[in-house]
Amino acid sequence: MFTKPHSRKMAGKSMAKYIFSFLTRVLLGRTKATTNIDAKPTQMFANIAKTSLEGFSSETLVFDFEGTLLRSSSLFPYFMLVAFEAGGFLRGLVLLLAYPFACMLNQETMLSMMVFVCFVGVSRESFRLGSAVLPKFFLEDLGREAFDGVMAFGQRVAVTRLPRVMVEEFLKEWLGVDTVVGREVAVFRGRFTGLMEKNEARPQLIRLLGEGRLMGSRATCVGCFSEPWPFDHHQLLAHCKEVYMVSPAEKRNWQLLPREKYPKPLIFHDGKLAFRPTPLATLAMFMWLPLGLPLSILRVTLGVLLPLSISGLVLAMTGMQTTVSKPQNPNFDPNPLANSTKGILYACNHKTLLDPIFLSFALKKPLAAAIYSLSPFNEAISPIQTVPLARDRERDTKLMRQALGHSDLVVCPEGTTCRERYLLRFSPLFARVSKDIVPVAIDVGVSMFYGSTARGPKCWDPVFHCMNPNPSYTLQILEKLSTSCTCEGGGKSEVEVANYVQRQIAGALGFECTLLTRKNKYMVLAGNDGRVKSTN
Structure with missing residues (x-):
């Protein structure tokens, strides 16, 4: 807004009024007057x-x-x-x-x-x-x-x-x-x-x-x-x-503000930092890096080179904590191939790329891991066999059945990781592959870095996880599904079996089941559907 300068006299009065008002506010300590x-x-x-x-x-x-x-x-x-x-x-x-x-x-x-x-x-x-x-x-x-x-x-x-x-x-x-x-x-x-x-x-x-x-x-x-x-x-x-x-x-x-009071559930979030980066906490992180990075490389190297039977014990000596619980059922057989021509399918929730490897450490035997996308570097250094899936239902079913003919197989039906206490919808594909299904509930604990990401190269995810001072893995191997709860023996649909396994794992962890998928996650965090271009 602009005002017309009618006269010098008016301008002088306005200036005097402004100066008087300003001095009054300063002297009386009312620099934010509202009169x-x-x-x-x-x-x-x-x-x-x-x-x-x-x-x-x-x-x-x-x-x-x-x-x-x-x-x-x-x-x-x-x-x-x-x-x-x-x-x-x-x-x-x-x-x-x-x-x-x-x-x-x-x-x-x-x-x-x-x-x-x-x-x-x-x-x-x-x-x-x-x-x-x-x-x-x-x-x-x-x-x-x-x-x-x-x-x-x-x-x-x-x-x-x-x-x-x-x-x-x-x-x-x-x-x-x-x-x-x-x-x-x-x-x-x-x-x-x-x-x-x-x-x-x-x-x-x-x-x-x-x-x-x-x-x-x-x-x-x-x-x-x-x-x-x-x-x-x-x-x-x-x-x-x-x-x-x-x-x-x-x-x-x-x-x-308690989590239950959030306007909506916090299910998806990204980023590497697992702590609130205040100045002192950030300084502590940078002071840890000269030790944390070599320690991470050492941990990854030991996990790749050592036999699975002793890897877990040696990694524990470096500060990595692994807790394993198995079913009380005395008939549980961790080595079914000795008595059968077909292996067990382990269906687990997904926390990091290391899930199948830590399950192999827990069972002290090599497993095959069905994966949807893995960087060439991580695939090259993996200490266990990988079965790359192509999101083609018939082709993937054939590959998984072939793998079960040679070893046990680990599948993460969620298709992607979820950091919070929620389970994404389980893809039902695994339910049609085998009737010998063992649910596995997995949880991880980190204090400095997350070992998963939706953006950027995923080859660094294991390095970041192992860079934590004392990362922890908790694996609960649950009871094998009874024949009546499977597609082959009980006549259940694939979706029914997948939902049942999801509820079993959620109950063991105290998590909440959702109908959200990999696509939902990547649309929120990365603005795409999460599909990875084939490198073949």
């Missing part, structure tokens, strides 16, 4: 956690995402996730080394510095961390009290200091936010420049409110912000009939 607002809030700076939220379902809430919802005041972990997952160890190390210097700068300069280190040169098209990696860590940092307050409103407008590409998908998909107000990272020729665009958050928000695109009152809303304010707020308060403030002292008393 010249046409529409004053009916409640100013109330505590949202102690306020009845009834009747807000038809109202609009404008809130500061980082200050209102997140318990932690530090944004470093989220930038480290971007730096590490998008740029690897080197970019993560640069961010860690730059962080102490960034802390000496003002908030805006510090933010710009971290954005530049994390984003410069990263491909915009392949950037999916906002939907694949960051949501898990945002959810684990939500305050329950603030979450309940925000979700009570019918329409939600989020203001963020982070680049929109980091938070927009999480806010819209998980919290149902209608509009995200924030800045973008500039892009040049398909890659981020690392430079934040001009701060248009305040004008965007004021324009949105001024256009009346709100629920309930067409001209007013409810505001919820933290201290300090995310931007100059005088015009914003003119549109707020109530304002709630979140103080650092209040946030320290918040409880973490």
Whole structure:
């Protein structure tokens, strides 16, 4: 808006009035005065956690995402996730080394510095961390009290200091936010420049409110912000009939949002880091790497070269923990080929590429592993036989039956890994191959790195798993399916057998069964259906 300069006298009066107002605010300590607002809030700076939220379902809430919802005041972990997952160890190390210097700068300069280190040169098209990696860590940092307050409103407008590409998908998909107000990272020729665009958050928000695109009152809303304010707020308060403030002292008393309170189950997430990368935790990781990488290579080498009968024991001496439980049934025979011309089919849930190998360690005998996709490197160094499947029903059935004629066979009917306490839908193909089916429940424990990924080369997955200080594998070999529960002996359909095995494994692990598939996972995490081009 522009005003006409009617006269020097008017301009002089305006300048004098401005100077007097400014000096008054400074002397009285009221640098954020609200006395010249046409529409004053009916409640100013109330505590949202102690306020009845009834009747807000038809109202609009404008809130500061980082200050209102997140318990932690530090944004470093989220930038480290971007730096590490998008740029690897080197970019993560640069961010860690730059962080102490960034802390000496003002908030805006510090933010710009971290954005530049994390984003410069990263491909915009392949950037999916906002939907694949960051949501898990945002959810684990939500305050329950603030979450309940925000979700009570019918329409939600989020203001963020982070680049929109980091938070927009999480806010819209998980919290149902209608509009995200924030800045973008500039892009040049398909890659981020690392430079934040001009701060248009305040004008965007004021324009949105001024256009009346709100629920309930067409001209007013409810505001919820933290201290300090995310931007100059005088015009914003003119549109707020109530304002709630979140103080650092209040946030320290918040409880973490329980998993059962998540807007939807957290089933899929990606990324290598299994811990929240705070500055100290990240420093510990980099201090561990000079020892962890050689240790990982040693573990992989021992697993490949040593006989299966002693591999588990030797690996345990390096810190890898393996727990095995077998059925109490005295008739359980781990070596059926001595008494039969056909091997046992072990159907297990899928945690990492190492599942069949650790099952071989547990049984102390070589098994064949039916796999859908495996890198040439991992296939070359595998200590057990691999049976590559082509997702052709008849061909795959023939290959699996041929393998069972020579050895026992391990199958992961989920078709892909799942990190959380859920089981994906079991493909029923294995049920038609054999009537000798033994379910195996598998769980893994890691403290630093995940040994699975949906993006990037999978040949590094075993290395990352073995790079953990004390990775653990738990295998529960369950009772062999009775003949009446199989297709050949009991007349069951393939789907019935697959669902029964899924329920058996889920019950042993305390997991939850789902109908989700490999395609669902890769659409969420990688934006494709998960198919791997044949290298033949």
